[in-house]
Amino acid sequence: MEVTKVSNATRVFKIGEVETKALRGVNLSIGDGEFTALVGPSGSGKTTLLQLIGLLDQPTTGNVVINGQDATNLNRNQRADLRKNAIGFVFQFFALIPTLTAYENIEMPLLLNGTKPAERKKRVNEMLQAVGLTDRAHHRPDQLSGGQQQRVAVARALATNPKLILADEPTANLDTENGKQVMDIMQRLNKETGVTFVFATHDPRVIGYANRVVTLQDGLITKDSQSNGKS
Amino acid sequence: MSQTFKLAFRNIGRNKTRSLLSILAVAVGMALLLLMAAVMEGEMRGALQSSMKLQSGHIQIRPASYDENKISLKWEDLIENPDQVIEKVKSLPQVTVATPRLMASAILTLSDQSKGVQVVGIDPASEANQPFRSGMVDGQFLQADDREGILIGQTLAEKLSLQVNDRVNLLMTTSNGDVDEQLFTVRGIYSTRIPSYDESTVFMPLAKAQAFTATANHASTIFVLLQTPEQAEPVAQALNSKNFKVLTWREQNALITQFEDFAGIALIIFYLIVLGITATVVTNTLVMAVFERTREIGILAAIGMKGRGIMAQFLTEAALLATGGVIGGLLIGGALVAYFTVYGIYIGDYGMTGLLFEDHIYAHLTLENTLTLTIVTYFTTLVASLYPARLAARLEPVEALHGSGA
Numbered sequence: 001m002e003v004t005k006v007s008n009a010t011r012v013f014k015i016g017e018v019e020t021k022a023l024r025g026v027n028l029s030i031g032d033g034e035f036t037a038l039v040g041p042s043g044s045g046k047t048t049l050l051q052l053i054g055l056l057d058q059p060t061t062g063n064v065v066i067n068g069q070d071a072t073n074l075n076r077n078q079r080a081d082l083r084k085n086a087i088g089f090v091f092q093f094f095a096l097i098p099t100l101t102a103y104e105n106i107e108m109p110l111l112l113n114g115t116k117p118a119e120r121k122k123r124v125n126e127m128l129q130a131v132g133l134t135d136r137a138h139h140r141p142d143q144l145s146g147g148q149q150q151r152v153a154v155a156r157a158l159a160t161n162p163k164l165i166l167a168d169e170p171t172a173n174l175d176t177e178n179g180k181q182v183m184d185i186m187q188r189l190n191k192e193t194g195v196t197f198v199f200a201t202h203d204p205r206v207i208g209y210a211n212r213v214v215t216l217q218d219g220l221i222t223k224d225s226q227s228n229g230k231s
Numbered sequence: 232m233s234q235t236f237k238l239a240f241r242n243i244g245r246n247k248t249r250s251l252l253s254i255l256a257v258a259v260g261m262a263l264l265l266l267m268a269a270v271m272e273g274e275m276r277g278a279l280q281s282s283m284k285l286q287s288g289h290i291q292i293r294p295a296s297y298d299e300n301k302i303s304l305k306w307e308d309l310i311e312n313p314d315q316v317i318e319k320v321k322s323l324p325q326v327t328v329a330t331p332r333l334m335a336s337a338i339l340t341l342s343d344q345s346k347g348v349q350v351v352g353i354d355p356a357s358e359a360n361q362p363f364r365s366g367m368v369d370g371q372f373l374q375a376d377d378r379e380g381i382l383i384g385q386t387l388a389e390k391l392s393l394q395v396n397d398r399v400n401l402l403m404t405t406s407n408g409d410v411d412e413q414l415f416t417v418r419g420i421y422s423t424r425i426p427s428y429d430e431s432t433v434f435m436p437l438a439k440a441q442a443f444t445a446t447a448n449h450a451s452t453i454f455v456l457l458q459t460p461e462q463a464e465p466v467a468q469a470l471n472s473k474n475f476k477v478l479t480w481r482e483q484n485a486l487i488t489q490f491e492d493f494a495g496i497a498l499i500i501f502y503l504i505v506l507g508i509t510a511t512v513v514t515n516t517l518v519m520a521v522f523e524r525t526r527e528i529g530i531l532a533a534i535g536m537k538g539r540g541i542m543a544q545f546l547t548e549a550a551l552l553a554t555g556g557v558i559g560g561l562l563i564g565g566a567l568v569a570y571f572t573v574y575g576i577y578i579g580d581y582g583m584t585g586l587l588f589e590d591h592i593y594a595h596l597t598l599e600n601t602l603t604l605t606i607v608t609y610f611t612t613l614v615a616s617l618y619p620a621r622l623a624a625r626l627e628p629v630e631a632l633h634g635s636g637a
Contacts, residue, residue: 056533057629077537084535091632095530099241104234109534111234156534 002065003164003196004053005029009062010219011048022048024219025062030198032163035190037210038200044216046200047168053198054087054166055079067163084113088157090186090199092169094149096141102152103128103137109160127155131185147178154185158195167199171206183209235540239547242520250552253516257556258563260509261608264502265564268604269594270576271498275491276595279484281425281587284362287483288328289463292316292453293476302334302349302451304406309333309449310475316453323469325462330357331450333440338402339433341391348387348433350403352440352450359454363421363434370395370419375436380418384429388420395419401433405445413443424589426579506608510615513552517545517619528623529631538624545623549616553609560608561601568596 011023023045030036030053038046051057052064055071063072067086071079088109089095096105106127110120128134131151141149150170157165167186171179187209190197199206207213215223243250283289296308303309310316313331320329333352338345353360355373364372368385381401383393393399395417402412415435423429441447457466463479470477481488521528528541575591 051629054533056632057627080532080535080537083533089533091530091533093526095526095533095632097238097527097530099238099245104237108234108531112535112540 001032003030003032003034003067004198005065006049006053006059007063007065009049009052009059009064011045011052011057012060021219023052023059026216026219026221028214028221028224030164030196032196033190033194034196034198034212035187035210036196036198036212036214037207038198038214038216039202039207040216040222041202043218045219046216048219049216050166050168050198050200053164054089055083084109085160086162086164088160088162088165088195090150090153090157090165090167090170092172094141094146094153094173096149096152096156098141101138101140102133102144102148102155105141105152106156106159109156113160115160123159127159130158130189131155145178146174147181150174150178150182151185154182154189158189158193161193162195164196164198167197169201169203170199171201171203176205179203179205235544235547236551239544239551242524242544242548243551246520249516249519253513253552254555254559256509256512257553257608257612258559260505261557261560261604262564262567263505264604264608265560265596265601266567266571266594267498267501268600269568269596270571270592271494272597272600273572273595274588274592275487275494277589277593278487278490278587279480281423281428281589282484282487283460283480285423285425285428285587287478287480288359288454289457289460289480290455290467290470291478291483292320292455292470293451293478295474295476297452297476302336304335304404304444304446304451306406306446306449309406309446309451310453311449313448313450313453316475320453320455320470323466325457325459325466326455327458328358328454328456330354330359330454331437332452332454333437333444333446333449334451335403335440335444337433339387339391340400340402341393341397344391346387346391346430348431350381350401350433350435350440352437353434354437359456362423366421366423368420368422370417372419373434373436375438377418377436378439378442379414379416380435381415382419382421382434383417384432385420385422386426386430387433388417390430393417393420401443403444405443406449407445409445411443424591425587426590428587502604502607506611509556509608510611513549513612513615514618516552517549517616518622520548521545521619521623524623525626525631526633528626529628529633532626532628532631541626542620542624545620546613546616549613549620552616553612556612557605557609561605565596568594572596 006026006028009023009026013020013022026049040046052059063070066082103124106124107120110123128137131154133148133151136144136148171182183206186197211227213225213227214221294308294310317329320326335350337348337350339348355375373380373382397417398414400412400414405411460480467477467479531541571594575593577591579590
């Protein structure tokens, strides 16, 4: 079953009189449980494609379907609702709220979707355990290492049980060891829970984890290959 | 909701200096509003109380031909047999004091100096004279049978270098139009703390004033005090007669009411300026916060927080700043008002025709003013935060995540 489908998507950015075509007509279908890497050089359009799938941005033409729902004509609030319920995000920078503890950061999406307190507590503790940070629950981001922060971000992305996790260069700001830890956790969760991961990267070590590699160049998909992925 | 408060509280704590400055701006603004309102209220209240105490009473009974623009000693413009009228007035239970007074214009001369004054003939034994009796700064109060004594105000005494037992000449027009003069002795010097009044008002016993002006058994007015000023209207109605004009303190002090209206407009302009400055500081603080936290706003949007949730976040922060500011304003303003309620603000001789201002303004803060200004300051702060809150709510997630777009 498809988690997301992108059809004929283009994205044109206009800065003054200058138009930049970041995507030039992309078609991509991601199935349930995939662990897919979007690869390509800087400026190839992988982050833009990830933002369209994540409903953070809208295509200039074409459409994006999430869990069978066409997001083309949704307004801001409807897109926010769909993001809240169906998509989790892990960003390149450690995108945590600096004034909240690890526990509270993971709890935030659960508060937004109205999860009851007891269920919230159970779920946050499960996620902290899943990323191995139970003992860091009440630390704020500035008291955590980069790797720990990114693991909190992964836990937050998974907290609401979304079908799809989008990760933009998740290891770009991490050293090898921490990068490996984060990828290992993502891969384990993919296997254990069946949640779909799509991540943009140009790090060969990260690409090695993927069981599908989609290559972009100049706003177009130039290659789409299956891979065994690291085990 | 609790998460919104928690986040707002922590966000305020992130830049303590800036938050404290914003709270201080709201607090100082509100303190100024409270002080100005209290000073204005105190000034108007003081002028009204002085007028009721010294001039208008709660009620005055005047002859039917009474004209407030001139002082007439013609018999037809005076009340004949005032004691009979007073007897009737005193039969009303609300009336505490009723006393006859005779007003006359005079010129007080002393060697080569002269000064226009108003002579007021009073019954020295009346309770209505308590403000003058308690304000005696030198000499003795008048006796009813004193045929040569007068009381003068402290300001007049200072201006003419007069002392107790000094002799002065008074020149007055009598009821039949003749001009008469006589030497009087300064028996005492009083102070009402209203320089304009003390400079121009001279008291003498009623009997002497009547004898001097050939108005025997006549009075210009019956000065009436009641248990409370609010009783003036019903008592005036009860005393209504075609032979007299019964004037309440409200009718006699219309000028104060007009001045109060004018002062009220000036006060509103002052409020708008202070609140405008306060609002600008709050808006500026929150706009800076939006710029600083653009990426965080993007993160919140990415995980599904809607625009109204982001807006609520900033409004909650503004509400916390407003609460801190209002509490600070009540403390600072309360302390300032308390000081000026006790010690007053010296304004000196702020003479204005028809208005009796003391040489000090004593602040008077009412509960109504406190509540109104607290609410106005609080909501102004919230309104000032609407622009930055909307700015944050309208950020496109993708731009906000890149730290731009604000």
